[in-house]
């Protein structure tokens with residue numbers, strides 16, 4: 300007889316097939332007491348089957364204000380939990396809600412074990428967590444451990460000198476001295492603010508910050524820092540949360556020598572020496588052990604990590620992450636970063652989709668997303684604001700039916716679009732402001748601002764548009780950041796009323812995906828990869844084949860179905876136009892799902 304411990308991981312990723320029947324082990328462990336008891340019994344708790352799930356990302360500051368101060372909070376979240384459940388998702392990922400001076404809006408944490416006073420209290424968080432679990436929603440937290448805030452007590456101690464318990468919590472180096480005086484230890488740039496080193500007068504050394512100056516990088520090579528991370532994980536897991544989304548987790552192990560980066564490359568010149576570093580897998584293995592004790596989900600954010608490297612983290616018995624947020628699908632309209640914009644290239648997007656689908660097929664599992672708090676709105680990027688409803692729904696079908704666990708960012712499900720403020724002074728995003736001040740200064744103002752309009756993360760951070768009323772129903776008072784002026788037309792209330800809205804299409808897609816084994820587990824294959832106007836992929840499972848067809852064109856198109864797909868036997872199971880679909884024809888941004896059953 301199998302013990303509870305032995306059943307753990309039995310149904311590992313990719314092993315579910317027809318011979319194993321439904322197979323999935325769902326762990327009902329909303330009850331924290333039972334979970335603790337489980338943990339005492341064996342070293343690991345069964346993990347829930349995240350493959351059948353989808354997640355909704357909350358960037359709390361702009362989600363819903365519950366106490367009328369203009370800032371989103373946990374009181375607002377509590378009131379909107381039913382809305383989230385009704386969307387058809389199975390969990391929530393909270394972007395950071397911890398105390399933070401907000402140099403990078405929550406991704407600079409000054410206390411890992413508390414809630415930012417703007418957002419509520421730990422008690423209110425527990426109410427939200429409890430209610431979410433009652434509604435069948437998992438809750439995962441953002442774990443930001445590459446860096447802290449410079450206002451974190453660890454850093455405040457660390458900067459005092461070289462002989463206190465926190466001295467080695469951060470990456471400190473002596474200056475280099477040259478003819479021109481003091482210089483930083485190497486030539487790395489930060490991703491947000493100039494050089495990656497800042498001199499600290501108190502300690503008389505430089506500290507490393509790969510992101511903003513107020514985000515000093517932790518020294519993960521220090522075993523005490525890794526123990527702190529594990530304690531933070533346990534704190535939240537003991538409260539009952541179900542896992543973590545791990546911020547820039549692939550940056551935590553730096554090259555020991557911290558050598559100079561690539562010359563003449565701005566912003567990311569040091570990346571080869573801090574991304575996918577030498578001790579990343581051992582460190583992640585340590586954290587994995589803690590997650591396993593609780594059956595917790597681990598979703599790692601991995602900027603620029605190529606798929607061949609990702610396979611190491613995501614596959615096999617000793618995999619160190621369950622899911623990875625890759626960046627390949629975020630660069631179909633730019634070179635490396637949205638600030639180096641080019642025309643949207645559908646083939647580039649399709650190549651990225653298929654690369655990950657094929658590489659993880661049968662051995663790992665994809666995280667699927669088109670938007671989050673770090674990227675502008677996808678309709679404005681890969682779709683068309685002119686064909687707003689059509690492209691918003693076609694984009695949904697293009698990614699939700701791939702093999703993987705979908706993530707939906709707040710507002711994406713109602714088709715929110717980019718903001719275009721006339722002046723840089725109206726932007727708050729540290730990255731946008733830095734790009735504006737540092738690069739392309741010779742260009743005319745209009746062109747410089749267009750770059751910000753295309754790229755700013757602030758487009759994803761305008762308040763959620765709930766109604767056509769005052770402040771879009773986000774708050775009773777003036778919001779902390781302006782509402783997108785298009786809210787009278789784009790809001791939840793309006794979307795609820797229209798059966799063919801983007802919101803209702805997301806609901807249909809998520810329901811269909813959840814109820815259909817082919818869409819959950821079927822093999823992925825792309826067709827007509829050469830097309831620059833449409834994206835065609837099939838999911839195949841047992842005797843069923845579903846072909847997903849998505850137009851990315853403003854013009855109608857006619858075409859032949861791939862060989863072997865008999866048009867006469869196809870059944871249309873979903874479409875983003877209310878009527879009039881024809882097989883072999885797509886109207887502007889039309890999306891169709893066609894099904895074939897083996898006779």
Ligand SMILES: [Ca+2]
Nearest residue numbers: 366368370372
């Ligand atoms: Ca508030």
